[in-house]
Amino acid sequence: MQKRLIKVHKDDNVAVALTNLKAGETIVLEDTEYTVLTDTKAKHKIATTDMAVGDEIIMYGVLVGKASEFIAKGGVLTTENVKHQSAKVSGKTADFNWTAPDVSKWNDATFMGYHREDGQVGTANVWLFFPLVFCENRNIEVLKEIFEKELLHQDVSKHRRLLRSLINNTGDDTPEVEESTRVFENVDVKFITHQGGCGGIRQDSETLARLLAGYVNNPNVAGATVLSLGCQNLQIQIFKDALAAISPDSSKPVLIYEQQQMGTVEEMLNVIIQDSFEAIKKANNIERKPTPISKLKIGLECGGSDGFSGISANPTLGHVSDIMAAVKGTAILSEFPELCGVEQELVNRCVDTEKADKFLELMKAFEASVVAAGSGFDMNPSPGNIKDGLITDAMKSAGAAKKGGTSPVEDILDYGEYVTKSGLNLLCTPGNDVESTTAMAGSGANIILFTTGLGTPTGNPITPVIKVSSNSEMAIKMPDIIDFDSGAVVRGEKSIEEMGDELMEFIIKVASGDIETKAAKLNQSDFIPWKRGVSL
Structure with a gap:
């Protein structure tokens, strides 16, 4: 029979309802009887003792609130009778000793991962497209449509066909969808857009540069295509410096393009598509190999x-x-x-x-x-x-x-x-x-x-x-x-x-x-x- 109440920690003065409880029910928990005072939904808490105004509420063995009203034993805790309260903290007050779990079954466990030259191992193999500034979002979206349709052959028309059937009153609300096929089986392409890179304060752009550099350095990424406008706060050199700070000897391919130095959008996109396609072909040659789970x-x-x-x-x-x-x-x-x-x-x-x-x-x-x-x-x-x-x-x-x-x-x-x-x-x-x-x-x-x-x-x-x-x-x-x-x-x-x-x-x-x-x-x-x- 399923338990209906649980006390998470021995020092707690609340219990969690595991099922819906009815007012008037008597439930035994750890040899103590509790009469539920009001209907209590599963996942909510009831008091295991009377609580006066200002009394501390303990759950998981720590302070999680204080009573703002009298709460009787068996009463449900609500936002009306409980206020937030947390324990004060100082510096490190005690030494810590840890007993690790028995991991003998995991010591020799492996996964099939993508090995990178810096020793990291990926669980995916992604070629990543992203802009340094929001001004390039449209160009990223254009590239996304091109590569997803032509490289991944993603079928994006299922819901479009459903809408068309509704417009034409054909009654076909379960259109068949063709299986997607891919040009390259061993690499994926992904696209990021964002609203940063300019405006705000310079620190925002520097922080964004570190984040994007982290994405390039992530072991799941095989390489990246990066678009810059040219005049934005997040300059190409700032991004390069952020990447070098994480991995100074990185040999991961990163293709960077600055629109204001390249002429028309059409000319720029033609170059990006050709260069990125060749790089993605090379990334597709990387294969999964056995790896200890310590690389996770x-x-x-x-x-x-x-x-x-x-x-x-x-x-x-x-x-x-x-x-x-x-x-x-x-x-x-x-x-x-x-x-x-x-x-x-x-x-x-x-x-x-x-x-x-x-x-x-x-x-x-x-x-x-x-x-x-x-x-x-x-x-x-x-x-x-x-x-x-x-x-x-x-x-x-x-x-x-x-x-x-x-x-x-x-x-x-x-x-x-x-x-x-x-x-x-x-x-x-x-x-x-x-x-x-x-x-x-x-x-x-x-x-x-x-x-x-x-x-x-x-x-x-x-x-x-x-x-x-x-x-x-x-x-x-x-x-x-x-x-x-x-x-x-x-x-x-x-x-x-x-x-x-x-x-x-x-x-x-x-x-x-x-x-x-x-x-x-x-x-x-x-x-x-x-x-x-x-x-x-």
Whole structure:
């Protein structure tokens, strides 16, 4: 029989409803009876003791809020009776000792990857087109249409034919779609557009240059075609300097074109198409080879979270993160606003005081900028989060941080910095799903794991994004975007370790090209740079 309540940590004074609860029901949890006082939806929390105004609310063993009204034992927690509260944090206060999980089954595991000259290994082989400035977006879009239709032979007419049938009243709402064929089987072409590169402040362009350089240096990228107008803030040399800072000896092919030096658009596009085609032909010669899983750099993301995310999907990613740390692979945890309330634990997990201080400095600067804009981390939960039981930022953060597992924090990266250390890395990004996944790919992630309880189609142009659902109902409802279902953890059918091992096996298949992610099938290639500065 499925459990109906769960207390995540022994010190918690709240329990999570695993199913819908009716007022008046009596439920036994850990030999204690709880009478449900009001109808409570699954994923929401009830108090396990009477709480007076100002009493601390503990979940995941940490402070996640305080009572703003009296809450009786068995009463449901809401935005009306609970306010955000997080623990104060200082510097590193304790040494950290970690017991790594048993990874004997993973020590010899391999995936089929694309080996690069700098020692990195890709899970994909992408030729990337992008502009240095938004003025070149149209030319990128023209190239996208040309290459996707002629090189990839992508069939983009299914919905167009459906609309045509409606216009002509033919009644054919299920038009047949021809199978897509490709000129080259071993290389993909992807296209990025953005609204940056000029305007704003110079720091915005410099930050964008570092991000784009990170995309070129990502092991999933075989090479790139870069378009520049010529007069913009993000000059070609700034981009070249950013790329050299990441990889000074890089031999990866990068084709750069400046429109103001080339004459007409037609002349420029003719040259770009011919040069890029020849480069893509060479990239197609790169083949997958066996690679230890230590070459994986796994980004950890959550979006559209629900009350089960911190119980099932996020801890499952945490187990994968610990496996990566134990086999000398890499994991990247981002979304700094969603680490609010668990800073002290993360600080103490940092390998030295220098890393701990950098983490706190970045957190404080980020929060100060948010406050200066008239907001705060306490306003982080979205309406969807709140509806599904995540009613304070600290509550959301405590569950989100579970993606980072339990291993030491080896390095702290500011936005745009490239990962260089194995183990767990913390990367400063916003909580926004696409801004965060965009940043992780720019910092070198060659696989991204993305947990969701509500559903989101987010993908990335160069890095496969594996969508992990926190509950089976959503996975069944949205099978076109969900790759992996961790709902069995909520039902008590599998442990976090069992689910994490299954996810690890799935990751290897995606990394080897045996499974295409749902986001890739939908051609979901989201790219949003984080603009820290103001516009002038």
